[in-house]
Amino acid sequence: MAKLSSESLSGTAGPFDRFAKLARPPLEDALLQSLPPSVDRAPSLSLAMREALLSPGKRLRPLVALAAGDLVRARRPAATAVAVAVEYVHAASLVLDDLPSMDDARRRRGRPALHVTHGVATAELAAVALLARAFELVSEAPETSPATRARVTAELAGAIGAGGCCAGQAADLAADPSALTLEDLEAIHARKTGALFVAAVRGGALAGGAGERTLTALTQFARNLGLAFQITDDLLDHEGDPARMGKDTGRDAHRANFATLFGPAASRQLVEELLGAAVETLSAFGPRGGVLADLARVVRDRKS
Amino acid sequence: MLRSEPPPPKQPLRRRRLEALLRREGSTARASQRSAASQSSIVSQQSLEIALNPKEPQASAPIGLDEARQRLRELGYLSGAVERFVFRRALEGRGGLLLPAVLLGALAAAVAALAAVDAGEPGFGSSAASVCALLLHLFLADLLPASLAALAVALWADRSRAPAEAATAVGLLSFAAIFTLWIGGMWGLARAIPPRSLLWGAPVSVAALFLARSARSGFLARAYAHSRVLPARPRSRVFFAAAVAGVLVAVGIFASRGETPAVAAPHPSPRSGTVVVAAIDGLGLDGQPGPALAGMQELFGRGRTAWWPTPAGVSPPEIWTDLATGQPASRHGVRALERVRPRGSPLSLRPPFGTGWYLRRLGPRLSLVSAAPVSGRDRQSLAFWEITASAGLPSLAVGWWASGPWPGAEVVGNEEILARAADGIAADRDALVEFGRRRQDGEPVQTVYLPGLDILRNDPEKRSVELAQVRRFLEDEISRALAGPGALIVIAADSHPRSGALGRMTVFDGAGEWKMIRARSSDVAPSILARVGVPPAQDLAGQPLAALFREGSLETTTVATYGPRIAPAAPQSRQSDREYLEKLKSLGYLN
Numbered sequence: 003m004a005k006l007s008s009e010s011l012s013g014t015a016g017p018f019d020r021f022a023k024l025a026r027p028p029l030e031d032a033l034l035q036s037l038p039p040s041v042d043r044a045p046s047l048s049l050a051m052r053e054a055l056l057s058p059g060k061r062l063r064p065l066v067a068l069a070a071g072d073l074v075r076a077r078r079p080a081a082t083a084v085a086v087a088v089e090y091v092h093a094a095s096l097v098l099d100d101l102p103s104m105d106d107a108r109r110r111r112g113r114p115a116l117h118v119t120h121g122v123a124t125a126e127l128a129a130v131a132l133l134a135r136a137f138e139l140v141s142e143a144p145e146t147s148p149a150t151r152a153r154v155t156a157e158l159a160g161a162i163g164a165g166g167c168c169a170g171q172a173a174d175l176a177a178d179p180s181a182l183t184l185e186d187l188e189a190i191h192a193r194k195t196g197a198l199f200v201a202a203v204r205g206g207a208l209a210g211g212a213g214e215r216t217l218t219a220l221t222q223f224a225r226n227l228g229l230a231f232q233i234t235d236d237l238l239d240h241e242g243d244p245a246r247m248g249k250d251t252g253r254d255a256h257r258a259n260f261a262t263l264f265g266p267a268a269s270r271q272l273v274e275e276l277l278g279a280a281v282e283t284l285s286a287f288g289p290r291g292g293v294l295a296d297l298a299r300v301v302r303d304r305k306s
Numbered sequence: 307m308l309r310s311e312p313p314p315p316k317q318p319l320r321r322r323r324l325e326a327l328l329r330r331e332g333s334t335a336r337a338s339q340r341s342a343a344s345q346s347s348i349v350s351q352q353s354l355e356i357a358l359n360p361k362e363p364q365a366s367a368p369i370g371l372d373e374a375r376q377r378l379r380e381l382g383y384l385s386g387a388v389e390r391f392v393f394r395r396a397l398e399g400r401g402g403l404l405l406p407a408v409l410l411g412a413l414a415a416a417v418a419a420l421a422a423v424d425a426g427e428p429g430f431g432s433s434a435a436s437v438c439a440l441l442l443h444l445f446l447a448d449l450l451p452a453s454l455a456a457l458a459v460a461l462w463a464d465r466s467r468a469p470a471e472a473a474t475a476v477g478l479l480s481f482a483a484i485f486t487l488w489i490g491g492m493w494g495l496a497r498a499i500p501p502r503s504l505l506w507g508a509p510v511s512v513a514a515l516f517l518a519r520s521a522r523s524g525f526l527a528r529a530y531a532h533s534r535v536l537p538a539r540p541r542s543r544v545f546f547a548a549a550v551a552g553v554l555v556a557v558g559i560f561a562s563r564g565e566t567p568a569v570a571a572p573h574p575s576p577r578s579g580t581v582v583v584a585a586i587d588g589l590g591l592d593g594q595p596g597p598a599l600a601g602m603q604e605l606f607g608r609g610r611t612a613w614w615p616t617p618a619g620v621s622p623p624e625i626w627t628d629l630a631t632g633q634p635a636s637r638h639g640v641r642a643l644e645r646v647r648p649r650g651s652p653l654s655l656r657p658p659f660g661t662g663w664y665l666r667r668l669g670p671r672l673s674l675v676s677a678a679p680v681s682g683r684d685r686q687s688l689a690f691w692e693i694t695a696s697a698g699l700p701s702l703a704v705g706w707w708a709s710g711p712w713p714g715a716e717v718v719g720n721e722e723i724l725a726r727a728a729d730g731i732a733a734d735r736d737a738l739v740e741f742g743r744r745r746q747d748g749e750p751v752q753t754v755y756l757p758g759l760d761i762l763r764n765d766p767e768k769r770s771v772e773l774a775q776v777r778r779f780l781e782d783e784i785s786r787a788l789a790g791p792g793a794l795i796v797i798a799a800d801s802h803p804r805s806g807a808l809g810r811m812t813v814f815d816g817a818g819e820w821k822m823i824r825a826r827s828s829d830v831a832p833s834i835l836a837r838v839g840v841p842p843a844q845d846l847a848g849q850p851l852a853a854l855f856r857e858g859s860l861e862t863t864t865v866a867t868y869g870p871r872i873a874p875a876a877p878q879s880r881q882s883d884r885e886y887l888e889k890l891k892s893l894g895y896l897n
Contacts, residue, residue: 188378222382226384263369268370272374275375276384279383279384
């Protein structure tokens with residue numbers, strides 16, 4: 003099993019940190035530029051979209067898409083278009099997830115949730131608009147062939163739709179929260195969390211014309227990474243600091259999750275092993291996989 | 307109906323959700339008047355009742371780490387390596403996991419054997435056709451042992467509890483096997499190893515490296531497919547280190563057997579008279595004596611004799627080359643009557659280490675390999691007439707196995723004699739005719755090999771006739787030797803020995819009373835050389851038998867070595883080879 007970098011232990015920035023430091027400002031610019039112009043008579047929708055999209059976040063998924071694009075030497079404008087679309091989808095999913103009919107969360111990214119500030123209806127409309135805009139951006143992606151645009155569209159649609167986030171959320175709502183098995187939890191979170199990670203790496207790689215073998219390897223990477231991310235999420239929810247998390251914690255304390263299912267110590271061990279497996283998948287790419295491999299360390303050490 | 311009791315303490319969020327759903331349901335019902343589409347979201351009151359009054363939750367039992375791993379693997383996680391080449395295939399089926407290792411193993415073994423042949427066969431490397439043909443043959447030949455090895459590796463992998471370490475061991479064993487083939491092959495085929503042979507270390511190392519990695523990957527994949535436990539990531543540096551170590555070992559070994567520098571010819575102290583050496587194959591004097599044999603025994607009783615046990619199951623060329631060179635077959639290199647010629651190769655060769663089963667047995671049956679007769683090219687040690695000729699003493703040799711042209715010597719090869727002989731009587735007659743025609747008075751060394759009695763070993767009638775012919779020749783030579791200053795040395799050995807048959811060397815040079823001593827076959831050549839006046843080499847396996855000769859007639863000084871025999875290039879003719887082999891068969895050889 004591959005070992006994770008110890009850079010975090012020494013406090014130095016790893017390859018992903020350096021990559022993120024360079025890639026995040028242009029990404030934020032691209033996000034800002036990608037917002038549609040405000041529409042007459044619906045200023046609240048535009049404002050809600052803007053707030054949902056530009057609220058301070060880690061931008062982990064778009065950065066993953068960019069890193070995957072770099073891995074296969076994608077042209078940066080093409081990968082950026084995919085990364086921005088991924089962030090749109092992620093922002094929409096957070097808005098929907100926070101709704102009273104869903105998780106009924108009050109805070110998100112250190113701020114009041116969108117439905118709290120703009121109302122449920124506007125939040126729902128903003129989420130739908132964000133999703134639509136994501137597909138619009140992919141369809142206009144520069145330096146990208148029509149076939150690639152179609153494939154990326156299909157990847158995002160798959161991550162969102164009946165086999166993706168929506169299915170995961172529906173399964174989550176329908177499940178008996180106290181009697182969730184490992185398989186139930188995996189089925190829910192592979193769709194709610196993992197699917198968009200997978201779409202991000204596959205979309206970024208597709209922007210660079212990646213072949214099926216590369217896509218398969220990256221899918222395996224993202225699946226392991228996504229599950230590790232979810233388990234750390236559960237651990238943070240279990241024992242994290244709400245101020246650092248920027249969202250309500252302990253909300254799921256009553257229900258089974260990975261942290262309660264395995265226990266904290268075993269959960270941390272499994273996170274290590276999942277991330278090790280993810281890094282192992284990248285070994286075929288050699289040094290080019292360094293940024294994504296270091297992402298495993300970021301996930302392991304994250305505090306929010 | 308809501309229960310009057312408070313909800314279980316672990317249910318607040320779900321209850322909030324469901325209550326929110328109920329509230330929304332009211333609004334949805336109102337909204338349904340505006341939109342038929344919302345009908346799909348109506349949840350029955352009954353469903354909500356059930357949802358709000360769940361059965362007592364069953365607490366999920368904590369999952370142990372091992373079980374969690376197992377179940378996550380079943381869900382496709384914790385399997386980063388499975389998407390790599392071999393692990394992906396491991397999930398699809400175990401059958402072909404070691405196929406790359408089998409193919410690379412056969413290729414690496416073929417390259418190693420090819421390198422050994424190139425070191426042992428002068429001129430082989432310059433023939434691209436020979437190299438390509440042999441590489442192809444060896445690759446095909448090595449597929450079977452490579453497959454068997456892969457089977458063993460697969461069984462090992464299925465039972466391995468430490469697959470990472472075991473896989474590394476498999477890789478290192480692969481290395482060892484390939485380097486053993488290379489080094490062992492060179493050791494067996496080449497008396498002296500030219501420095502350029504070490505250049506083969508590069509392709510051999512690369513091939514072994516690929517094999518080791520492939521074998522290790524196959525092992526890991528097989529172990530993974532069997533246990534579904536991902537092994538630790540293997541380290542590749544150990545194989546690079548093994549490659550370097552292997553080449554260094556090869557260099558060290560080859561340095562000890564490097565190309566022997568040219569050795570100056572020994573300075574002879576020529577004796578007066580001619581030393582005639584008559585080599586008679588098939589003459590065992592220890593069997594059932596008949597009248598002819600009794601006469602022969604009486605003849606031999608007039609000289610001094612040394613005897614040695616004759617090994618069974620050894621070919622005539624090997625026995626007689628032992629006697630001619632004073633060296634064992636492991637040094638002179640002549641073993642069988644035949645060499646092999648893989649189809650497509652213009653050159654014949656000796657099978658390298660580990661490939662005899664194919665090149666000698668399977669290949670000929672499949673008509674992929676043909677035979678070529680053994681020749682002077684195959685002998686790596688000097689025969690006594692070549693040593694005397696190199697020492698400046700004119701020499702004549704007629705009819706010996708694995709003989710050929712040599713500077714300073716007049717040589718009539720075995721194939722020339724046998725090619726025109728209809729049977730053993732004719733073979734010996736032709737040999738004696740050639741011997742008589744070419745011998746010159748005062749020539750220090752004259753030797754003739756007579757195969758007739760061996761050819762006629764199953765024909766008593768003709769054998770008696772032949773015995774009479776040999777006896778007449780010996781009587782003449784004995785009379786001449788006893789009358790003059792020269793000597794006659796008769797070597798009798800049976801290359802198809804019956805039980806109890808002995809090899810013997812009888813010396814007729816006017817020495818005193820009859821004597822019989824125990825000796826070794828390797829003592830024959832040094833004795834002849836010492837009698838001719840050439841200092842025997844210290845690296846010969848035997849020593850002069852002083853007890854057989856007149857006192858003071860043997861050279862007492864020695865030299866360190868005669869050096870290697872570098873055979874003069876001789877053209878090979880496949881047609882004449884084939885005819886020669888057919889002739890050998892017709893004379894009773896190769897049966």
